[in-house]
Amino acid sequence: TQLLEQSPQFLSIQEGENLTVYCNSSSVFSSLQWYRQEPGEGPVLLVTVVTGGEVKKLKRLTFQFGDARKDSSLHITAAQPGDTGLYLCAGVTNNQGGKLIFGQGTELSVKP
Amino acid sequence: KAGVTQTPRYLIKTRGQQVTLSCSPISGHRSVSWYQQTPGQGLQFLFEYFSETQRNKGNFPGRFSGRQFSNSRSEMNVSTLELGDSALYLCASSPDPSGLSEQFFGPGTRLTVL
Numbered sequence: 001t002q003l004l005e006q007s008p009q010f011l012s013i014q015e016g017e018n019l020t021v022y023c024n025s026s027s028v029f030s031s032l033q034w035y036r037q038e039p040g041e042g043p044v045l046l047v048t049v050v051t052g053g054e055v056k057k058l059k060r061l062t063f064q065f066g067d068a069r070k071d072s073s074l075h076i077t078a079a080q081p082g083d084t085g086l087y088l089c090a091g092v093t094n095n096q097g098g099k100l101i102f103g104q105g106t107e108l109s110v111k112p
Numbered sequence: 113k114a115g116v117t118q119t120p121r122y123l124i125k126t127r128g129q130q131v132t133l134s135c136s137p138i139s140g141h142r143s144v145s146w147y148q149q150t151p152g153q154g155l156q157f158l159f160e161y162f163s164e165t166q167r168n169k170g171n172f173p174g175r176f177s178g179r180q181f182s183n184s185r186s187e188m189n190v191s192t193l194e195l196g197d198s199a200l201y202l203c204a205s206s207p208d209p210s211g212l213s214e215q216f217f218g219p220g221t222r223l224t225v226l
Contacts, residue, residue, distance in 0.1 A: 033214075042116070042202050042217025043155075088155065099168045100145070100215065104154035 003027060006089055006103035013079055014111055021074045021106045023089035030092050032072045033100070034063055037086040079110045114138065116205050116218035124224045130191040133221045137184050137205030143167075144186040145215060146178060149200040158201075161186055162209050190223075198225045 005024045013019055023032070031050045035043035047056050049065035049072060056063045060083075062075040072089055090102045117136045125131050137144050145168075146158040157170040161180035178188040184205070190197055200222050204215035 035217075041219050042204070044217070045214050048214065090155075099157050099160070099170070101157065102147075102155035 003093070003101050004089055004091055004103035006087075006106050008106060009104065010107045010109075012109040012111065015080055016078055017110075019076050019079055019108070021087055021089075021108075022071070023073070023091075023103050024071045025091065025093075026070065027091075027093045028069050030069070032065055032069075032089060032091040034072070034074055035088040035090060037088060037105075043086075043088055076108075079108075081110045081112050084108055084110050116203060116216050118201075118203050118218040118221050120221060121219065122222045122224075124226065125193050126226050127193055127195060129193050130189065131193060131223060132187055132189045133201055133203075133223075135186045135188075135203030135205075135218060137186070137203075138216055141205035141207050141216070142184055143206045143209050144180055144184065145204045145206075146186070146188050147202045147204065148172075149202055149220070150198075155202070158188065160209070167209060193225045195225050198223060 003025055007022050031048055033048045034046045036046055037043040047063045052067045052069045054065045060077045064073045087106045088102055090100050092100055116138055119134045135144055143162045145160040148156045148158055158172055159166055159178050160168040164180045175191045180186045200220045202217055202220045204217045206213045206215045
């Protein structure tokens with residue numbers, strides 16, 4: 001069982017559409033991070049959220065941390081082919097000894 | 113500032129062999145974490161080293177080991193390789209222990225076990 005469940009696992013959309021990726025857990029996280037990984041490269045950090053209810057925006061990407069700090073979402077507005085990649089959420093929870101725990105990832109494909 | 117470098121980038125081994133992977137963190141970073149990434153399991157935490165001491169360990173068998181040198185460079189070793197060890201092995205560095213600050217990932221070493 002994954003500590004962090006991401007959904008959907010795969011997403012294929014047309015350029016210009018909106019999408020939301022979810023990251024859920026039954027555990028409370030002291031912080032949660034979102035990464036993007038392209039083929040042949042390591043993940044690159046997009047954002048870190050630490051406060052329950054926090055919303056952060058990065059151009060067309062909006063990240064939200066749940067009030068109870070157990071879940072998070074990533075919303076992309078007007079997706080572009082350059083958004084294609086693997087999106088990973090990762091969190092730090094006290095009952096895992098401070099380790100960074102990753103979700104399985106969402107493979108996003110944006111077609112022109 | 114140079115990023116995290118990992119060597120080699122690609123490696124092919126046969127079952128039963130052993131392998132050593134190397135990671136050079138960003139200059140000034142003292143924490144190095146290792147992850148195994150496979151399509152089925154995603155990113156799984158292997159271990160973290162901070163100032164030459166293993167700070168955290170994931171749920172992997174003892175065949176997986178690592179170490180960190182005084183210059184913060186790190187190596188991981190897998191002995192008696194199994195087919196299931198085929199994966200992308202990622203190294204990440206950060207200035208502080210991984211839970212406290214951003215981690216910067218290297219490009220990974222793609223290990224194939226035949």
